[in-house]
Amino acid sequence: MCSPEPSRRRTSKPSRVASSPATEEAQPVRARGLVKRYGELVAVDHIDLNVRGGDVYGFLGPNGAGKTTTLRMALGLITPSEGIVELFGRDPMRTGAAALEGVAGFVEAPRFYPYMTAGKNLEMLAALDGNGARARIGEVLDTVELADRVGDRVGGYSHGMRQRLGIAAALLRRPRLLILDEPATGLDPAGMRDMRLLIRRLADEGITVLLSSHQLPEVQELCDRVAIVSHGRVVYEGALSDLRRQGGAGYRMHTTEDVRALELAGAQPGIEHPQPGEHGISFQAEEREVGEFSLALGRAGIGVLSLTPELATLEDLFFRLTEGQLAGEAQATPGAETPPQLVEAR
Amino acid sequence: MSVAAAEQHAQPALAPRRFRRPPVRSVYRWELRKLVSQKRTYLGFGLGAILPLAFVVVQLLRHHQQRGGDSIFFSEITQSGLVTPVLMLIFLSAFMIPVIAALVAGDIVANEDGNGTLKTLLTRSVDRGQVFTAKTLAAMTYAAIALYISAAVGTIAGLAAWGFHPIVTLSGSKVSASEALLLIFAGNACYLIPLFAVVSIGVLLSTATRNSAAAVVATIGIVILLYILAQIPGLEGLRPYMLTEQFQAWQGLLRTPTNWAPITHSVWVCALYALPSLFAAYLVFLRRDVAGG
Numbered sequence: 001m002c003s004p005e006p007s008r009r010r011t012s013k014p015s016r017v018a019s020s021p022a023t024e025e026a027q028p029v030r031a032r033g034l035v036k037r038y039g040e041l042v043a044v045d046h047i048d049l050n051v052r053g054g055d056v057y058g059f060l061g062p063n064g065a066g067k068t069t070t071l072r073m074a075l076g077l078i079t080p081s082e083g084i085v086e087l088f089g090r091d092p093m094r095t096g097a098a099a100l101e102g103v104a105g106f107v108e109a110p111r112f113y114p115y116m117t118a119g120k121n122l123e124m125l126a127a128l129d130g131n132g133a134r135a136r137i138g139e140v141l142d143t144v145e146l147a148d149r150v151g152d153r154v155g156g157y158s159h160g161m162r163q164r165l166g167i168a169a170a171l172l173r174r175p176r177l178l179i180l181d182e183p184a185t186g187l188d189p190a191g192m193r194d195m196r197l198l199i200r201r202l203a204d205e206g207i208t209v210l211l212s213s214h215q216l217p218e219v220q221e222l223c224d225r226v227a228i229v230s231h232g233r234v235v236y237e238g239a240l241s242d243l244r245r246q247g248g249a250g251y252r253m254h255t256t257e258d259v260r261a262l263e264l265a266g267a268q269p270g271i272e273h274p275q276p277g278e279h280g281i282s283f284q285a286e287e288r289e290v291g292e293f294s295l296a297l298g299r300a301g302i303g304v305l306s307l308t309p310e311l312a313t314l315e316d317l318f319f320r321l322t323e324g325q326l327a328g329e330a331q332a333t334p335g336a337e338t339p340p341q342l343v344e345a346r
Numbered sequence: 347m348s349v350a351a352a353e354q355h356a357q358p359a360l361a362p363r364r365f366r367r368p369p370v371r372s373v374y375r376w377e378l379r380k381l382v383s384q385k386r387t388y389l390g391f392g393l394g395a396i397l398p399l400a401f402v403v404v405q406l407l408r409h410h411q412q413r414g415g416d417s418i419f420f421s422e423i424t425q426s427g428l429v430t431p432v433l434m435l436i437f438l439s440a441f442m443i444p445v446i447a448a449l450v451a452g453d454i455v456a457n458e459d460g461n462g463t464l465k466t467l468l469t470r471s472v473d474r475g476q477v478f479t480a481k482t483l484a485a486m487t488y489a490a491i492a493l494y495i496s497a498a499v500g501t502i503a504g505l506a507a508w509g510f511h512p513i514v515t516l517s518g519s520k521v522s523a524s525e526a527l528l529l530i531f532a533g534n535a536c537y538l539i540p541l542f543a544v545v546s547i548g549v550l551l552s553t554a555t556r557n558s559a560a561a562v563v564a565t566i567g568i569v570i571l572l573y574i575l576a577q578i579p580g581l582e583g584l585r586p587y588m589l590t591e592q593f594q595a596w597q598g599l600l601r602t603p604t605n606w607a608p609i610t611h612s613v614w615v616c617a618l619y620a621l622p623s624l625f626a627a628y629l630v631f632l633r634r635d636v637a638g639g
Contacts, residue, residue: 069637075469078635096473097367105469111462115383124376128470130368169466 028053028103028177028208029074033083036069036232043069045232046083051177051210051225056203058223058240059212062322066232067212071107071181074210076100087177105179105210109186110166114155118146118165121154125169133172140168143198159186167198178202181212196222220314230322243317250310251290254280256303264300268293280306370476370483377484381450387488390446394492397442398434398500402507405430426511428526430504431497432533432600438496439537439593444544444569447489451548452561454485455631459556459638468636478553478631482624485545490538497534501527519602529599536596536609539616543589544569546620550627556638586611589619 029051036044044066051057061067072078074085076092076099084091090099112121119137126133141147144164149157157165163183170178183199184192192215199222203209213219219226220240227237236243255261262281265274270289275282285293294304381387405423422429455478458464467477513526521529547568551561572590575581585591595612598605 072635072637077465077468078637079633097471100469100471103469107465107469108462111466113380113383113463115385116380120379120383124379125466125470127372127376128368128467128472130366130372130471173470 027051027086028055028088029057029085029179029210030089031070031074031083031085034070034073034080034085035082036066036073036078037081042232044073044080047227047229047232047234048237049085049227049234050237051208053208054203054206055225056199056209056211056223058219058226059210059229060214060216060219060226060318061229063214065229065322067229068107068181070229071105071179071210071212074179075103075105075107077107102173102176103179104170104173104175104177105181106166106170107179107181109159110162110169112154112162112165112169115153117151117153118157119150121165122169122172126172129173131174133174136172136174140171143171144168160188160191163187163191163195167195175207177208177210179210182214183211184213184215184218192218216315216318228318228321235321236317240314244314250282250284252277252280252282252306252308252310253304254306255297256305260300261297261302264296264302265293268296282310367471367473367476370479373472373476373480374483377454377480378487381484381488387450390449390488390492391495393442393446394438394496395499397438398430398496399503401434401437401500402430402503406507422514424508426513426523426526427504427506427508428501428510428513428523428530430508431500431530432513434496434500435530435533435537435596436594439596440590441569443489443493443496443537443541444593445566446492447485447541447544448548448562448565448569450488451485451545452552452563452565453558454481454549455552455627456556456558456561457552459636460558462638464636464638474632475628478628482546482549482627485549486542489541489545493534493537493541497530501530515602516597516600517602521602533596533599536599536612537593539609539612540589540592540595543592543616543620543623546623546627550623550630553627553630553634587615587618589616592616 027050029049031047031049034044034047034049035042047066047070049057049059049070059067059070069078070085073080074087074092076096079093087099087103088101090101092099112118113124116124118141122137122141123134126137138147141150144167146161146164146168149161154162154165163186167180167183170180178199180199184195187195196218199209199211203222209222211219211223223240225238226240226243228235228243253261258276258280262274262276265271265281265283268289269292270285271293272284273282290307294307297304423433455464458467464477468474510523512520512522514520544565548561548565551564552558555561555564569590572588576585576588576590592612592615595608598608
């Protein structure tokens with residue numbers, strides 16, 4: 001699924017998506033082997049993406065990782081050097097504006113004509129969209145709470161207001177896929193919260209969201225699936241929950257006899273790194289091994305008072321992936337349709 | 347932000363609609379509205395209007411002091427107000443009107459690229475070809491409006507100063523005032539042919555350079571370069587094919603009978619400048635990476 005160059009990447013399991021044309025046709029975003037070169041610089045290096053209907057898909061990576069370049073290619077703004085990206089099965093490079101039907105969003109900050117009012121900007125965009133978009137101007141302005149500033153020139157808008165106007169402009173198109181590049185950047189805490197709520201609500205109503213973000217809490221809160229890019233390459237794609245599991249599940253356990261429990265943990269197969277903790281013991285293990293350990297404790301007459309799983313945070317995983325630490329541990333976890341995968345980072 | 351209203355936008359989106367691309371005229375209309383909304387648009391219009399006004403004022407003051415002039419039109423200037431727009435076209439067609447046209451043509455793509463609004467346009471339901479066509483037509487429309495504003499101000503000021511009387515043509519024959527008015531309109535229309543070629547070059551430079559100032563200056567520079575080339579000894583044979591030589595082709599209308607030869611010559615020579623420029627600009631625009639702003 002990920003790379004046409006097996007020597008440079010490894011996956012644990014072939015993708016079922018890749019072998020299912022019917023699924024691919026309906027896929028909001030499907031990228032295969034996407035490459036963008038600027039002279040010697042490879043900004044995007046064989047990226048594959050699978051955004052499925054209904055996903056809130058996080059696109060994560062450090063600055064310069066190739067996120068924005070990938071989104072530009074997805075929207076047909078720049079031509080891939082290699083590979084293909086399709087939106088609902090249509091290639092923007094081949095079908096032009098028709099490929100963007102049902103697709104809306106912005107790359108980098110949304111841009112408007114500063115010498116025109118917000119209302120005029122939206123009128124113009126509605127005229128370029130057709131399909132009765134003009135009639136929706138009032139409601140989209142209500143949605144982003146800019147109705148009272150409709151007559152102001154965009155040149156006088158704050159960054160946050162422009163971001164909201166960008167969302168309004170996207171909603172004019174009644175999108176089935178919303179592509180948002182750092183939508184919360186520059187917003188105050190309340191604005192960020194409102195933006196998250198809006199995105200969540202839009203996703204709940206059936207809009208697929210492809211969200212590029214630096215805000216890890218935002219991604220953690222909003223996204224079901226993520227792709228993490230580093231140096232132009234995907235180092236992980238799959239469910240966020242799987243990623244966190246792959247990152248190493250840890251447990252905290254409080255028992256009636258923690259000292260003995262720790263001794264038993266050290267002798268128990270599958271229980272790794274047992275350590276005394278502030279209130280009990282901690283260790284790492286697969287879920288199945290934890291069950292076995294609990295039974296062993298019971299047989300030894302030790303009661304389990306509490307057992308708390310401790311998953312790695314997205315922030316931990318992000319840095320481990322983008323700094324290459326997790327790449328060597330890469331193991332794919334089988335998924336429902338698209339197996340999540342860790343890909344060898346450079 | 348009100349999330350409660352979000353479902354109003356989302357729900358109908360689930361059923362895919364048949365794609366309907368808006369017509370080019372919608373894009374064109376908004377290109378014009380954008381021009382109208384920008385202050386700098388009026389700089390060119392102002393230049394086109396002020397120069398004929400200044401000319402009339404100066405001539406009124408001058409003719410109070412002395413009579414006569416350097417050409418047949420100077421001798422006729424006080425005989426009819428309709429001489430003024432003819433003289434203004436002779437003067438302004440050489441450089442000023444091409445400069446005004448270049449101001450918008452050189453800016454029309456590069457400015458949007460630099461500001462990032464080209465991305466906004468190209469992520470809507472219009473194809474790049476439509477955007478390019480609309481922008482080119484808008485730049486041409488602007489040039490034509492600037493030209494006719496200049497002509498209208500010259501005509502009105504001239505009529506106010508010296509009245510609605512017959513004029514003498516370049517062949518020495520007299521034409522009625524109403525016929526002269528028609529000739530002025532037609533002369534300006536003929537001048538649009540080389541002017542559109544200048545606009546085409548401006549649009550190409552605007553598309554290729556992605557820099558408004560560079561494109562405007564380069565367009566004006568090309569006009570100056572062609573004037574210089576036409577003056578180089580040994581290159582006289584090229585002179586009929588220089589774009590700048592076509593700026594005076596409209597004067598064939600002021601002959602009796604009308605001399606169509608320079609006008610028809612102008613049409614194909616200007617096409618040689620305009621069509622390759624537009625074609626190249628179109629290809630660049632279709633294939634370019636839009637990452638600015």
